Amino acid sequence: MDLKESVEEILADFRKSLQADGGDIELLGVADGIVKVRISRTTVPVTFSSFLRKYKTREGVSCGRCQIPTKTIVLALETALKEKIPQITKVEAINEFSRK
Numbered sequence: 087m088d089l090k091e092s093v094e095e096i097l098a099d100f101r102k103s104l105q106a107d108g109g110d111i112e113l114l115g116v117a118d119g120i121v122k123v124r125i126s127r128t129t130v131p132v133t134f135s136s137f138l139r140k141y142k143t144r145e146g147v148s149c150g151r152c153q154i155p156t157k158t159i160v161l162a163l164e165t166a167l168k169e170k171i172p173q174i175t176k177v178e179a180i181n182e183f184s185r186k
Contacts, residue, residue, distance in 0.1 A: 090116045092171050097123070100163055103140050104128060111159070119175035121167060125156050 087095075093116050101111050108129030114122040156179050164177040 089171070089173060093121055093167060093174070096166055096170060097163070100159075100166070104159070109159075111163075114180055116174075119173050121163075121174055121177045122180050123160075123163070123177060124181065125159055125179050127156060127159075 090113075094113055097111060097113055104111050104125075110126045112124045114124055116122075160177050160179050164174075167174040167177065
């Protein structure tokens with residue numbers, strides 16, 4: 087399995103959790119240890135977020151009625167990727183999906 091496939095496998099689990107909360111994530115590429123993703127923020131308030139419960143993070147979350155900040159999603163993904171794929175050094179979010 088190559089690096090991109092390994093990242094996709096971990097990302098698939100994130101995608102399920104984010105989609106359950108009304109968001110999404112897309113892998114744009116992996117190069118030089120940097121993973122680039124596009125994220126749409128969730129629509130479920132933080133209080134009811136399955137993503138936050140599953141990944142046990144509240145980094146950057148200040149209110150129970152707000153959406154999960156993009157930074158929180160990026161940090162959770164970066165932590166998971168670094169634990170399983172040592173070559174990964176950073177995750178970057180490239181502008182969110184456009185809302186229609």
